[in-house]
Amino acid sequence: MSATTSREVRLRARPRGLPTLDDFEIAETPMPEPREGEALVRTIYMSVDPYMRGRMTGVRSYVAPFEVGEPLSGGAVGQVVESRAPELAPGDLVLSQLGWREFAAAPARALERIDPGPAPLAAHLGILGMPGFTAWYGMREIGRPRSGETVFVSAASGAVGSLAGQLATRWGARVLGSVGTEDKAAHVRDELGFDGAFCYRTTPPREALAALAPDGIDVYFDNVGGEHLEAALHHLRDFGRIVACGMISRYNDAAPAPGPSNLFLVVTRRLLLQGFIITDHWGRRGEFLAEVAPLVARGELRWRETVAEGIEAAPGALLKLFAGKNLGKMLVRLAPDPTR
Numbered sequence: 423m424s425a426t427t428s429r430e431v432r433l434r435a436r437p438r439g440l441p442t443l444d445d446f447e448i449a450e451t452p453m454p455e456p457r458e459g460e461a462l463v464r465t466i467y468m469s470v471d472p473y474m475r476g477r478m479t480g481v482r483s484y485v486a487p488f489e490v491g492e493p494l495s496g497g498a499v500g501q502v503v504e505s506r507a508p509e510l511a512p513g514d515l516v517l518s519q520l521g522w523r524e525f526a527a528a529p530a531r532a533l534e535r536i537d538p539g540p541a542p543l544a545a546h547l548g549i550l551g552m553p554g555f556t557a558w559y560g561m562r563e564i565g566r567p568r569s570g571e572t573v574f575v576s577a578a579s580g581a582v583g584s585l586a587g588q589l590a591t592r593w594g595a596r597v598l599g600s601v602g603t604e605d606k607a608a609h610v611r612d613e614l615g616f617d618g619a620f621c622y623r624t625t626p627p628r629e630a631l632a633a634l635a636p637d638g639i640d641v642y643f644d645n646v647g648g649e650h651l652e653a654a655l656h657h658l659r660d661f662g663r664i665v666a667c668g669m670i671s672r673y674n675d676a677a678p679a680p681g682p683s684n685l686f687l688v689v690t691r692r693l694l695l696q697g698f699i700i701t702d703h704w705g706r707r708g709e710f711l712a713e714v715a716p717l718v719a720r721g722e723l724r725w726r727e728t729v730a731e732g733i734e735a736a737p738g739a740l741l742k743l744f745a746g747k748n749l750g751k752m753l754v755r756l757a758p759d760p761t762r
Contacts, residue, residue: 425525427450428450428526429448429451429524430449436480439675441674441741449493454526456504460528463502464524464525465525466500466515470496470752472743475744476673495519496519499547500515500757501516515535516536540718540719541715541719543760544729548751549585549714550718553580555707555710556582558714560643560700561665565663571594571595573590573595574642576645577646580748580750580751584610584750597617598619598635599620600627603746607619607620626649627653628653638662639654642664644666652683655682661693662693727751728750728752730753730754732754739753
């Protein structure tokens with residue numbers, strides 16, 4: 423190949439509160455060279471995810487933190503351009519954690535060869551990727567909606583919430599969603615098939631749920647936390663379930679915020695509140711794909727993507743994610759998609 427350099431996004435400083443563009447830098451590096459058992463991969467699409475904010479704090483959690491001066495990493499789909507591993511050949515499409523850089527060399531065991539099939543390549547980072555798996559597992563194993571129950575999903579137009587709600591609908595539940603704009607509310611109702619949706623910027627969640635679910639809700643799929651969680655606790659019926667998937671409203675807090683003032687309802691209403699990290703359940707991924715991939719292929723599930731262009735746009739795409747300026751999965755395209 424003719425290129426001699428690659429570019430990557432590095433963490434320049436640990437953010438305090440909401441990150442800014444100054445917390446990141448684009449650095450040029452020599453083109454990586456694969457060693458024996460490795461392949462050189464060109465990134466085509468890279469994933470932008472809320473959990474990445476926690477990795478910028480320097481505090482060890484369920485995943486190692488990003489280090490200042492080092493490249494970020496995340497989910498990506500790419501194409502092998504050079505291989506020194508017998509199981510991979512140039513042209514193969516692979517899933518990896520090599521995002522936030524244009525080229526990377528990695529052992530073959532860190533690369534999963536994929537067949538895009540009828541779905542677009544980028545779908546393997548969204549509805550068929552980690553966000554889709556998260557939605558499926560959280561709703562099926564923790565939410566467990568039954569026919570006739572009412573389910574509330576926050577961040578309902580995002581990559582996780584949009585599928586979580588559609589699955590609950592397919593399983594016979596009445597589904598409500600909260601979003602950040604009236605246009606997104608219309609998308610959730612009209613395109614995704616939710617039974618109701620509201621914009622939390624114009625109608626407080628507790629008030630909206632009182633109108634949309636006067637008899638209460640049975641399941642809350644939480645992607646937001648804060649005011650949404652408190653409102654859901656207020657409206658959950660006895661033996662309701664809370665799927666604690668994420669709390670994006672708290673990720674940029676400079677100091678811990680007070681918890682829900684009505685958490686005692688977990689006891690008096692005998693509620694289940696369970697958090698989960700999807701990597702703990704990776705052994706179920708085949709089961710998820712067996713159920714969801716055919717639905718995607720038949721057009722029975724809908725999804726959207728917000729795609730930024732070029733590695734220079736990656737830090738801004740992360741900031742837009744926290745500002746709610748995405749519809750569906752947030753991605754950055756770093757190279758032409760060979761399947762289109």
